[in-house]
Amino acid sequence: MTTSTEERLSLLADYCRERGVPMTAQRRAVFEKVLSHKDHPTAERIYEEVQTVLPQTSRATVYRALDTLVEAKLVQRIAHPEARTRFDPVMQPHNHLICESCGRVEDLEENAKLLSPGDFDVPSWEIKQVTILLQGLCSKCRG
Ligand SMILES: [Zn+2]
Ligand SMILES: [Zn+2]
Known part of the structure; x- marks a missing residue:
């Protein structure tokens, strides 16, 4: 179930309209690059x-645009052991493979291993999402 770039850009436009924030060229460019x-x-x-496309764009603007995309649930953040957050335009639940040597992040295509919040019973917590990070060495780094 993939949605086209145009459809996703119109979802961002809807979100901006609802929030009364402008759909700026910068926001659009940031989303297009993530996609x-x-x-x-x-x-x-x-x-x-x-x-490369909008050279006047400040770092802060890009970071804020990414925050907006996450709030709009159009992009998700992935925790990374290197502490630098990664961004993922795939919103369907999926697991990740992380290379300990070069830091690359790949989607784990094996979705049979998806766990759901219902698989966990943590007292006094409401679990909303479960993701698995598999860490190791990618094919390049294994040499
Ligand atoms: Zn690697
Ligand atoms: Zn992913």
């Missing part, structure tokens, strides 16, 4: 790429 990646880019990478 163009399958490899879970860092905010810094998105910033660098937005510079």
Whole structure:
């Protein structure tokens, strides 16, 4: 169930309209750059790429635009052991593989292993989401 870039951009436009915030060229460019990646880019990478199309865009603007996309549930943050958050435009639940050597993040296609919040019973907590990070060495780093 993939949604086209155009459809997703119109979801962002709807969100901005509802919130009364402008759908700026910068917001749009940030979203387009995230959507163009399958490899879970860092905010810094998105910033660098937005510079190529809108060189006046500040780092703070890019970071705020990413926050907006996360709030709009159009992009998700992935915790990364390197402490640099990665961004993922795939909103369907899925698991990740992380390389301890080069830091690359890939989607784990094996979705049979998805766990749901109902699989956990943590006293006094309401569990909303479960993600698994598998850490190891990617095919390149294994040499
Ligand atoms: Zn690697
Ligand atoms: Zn992913």
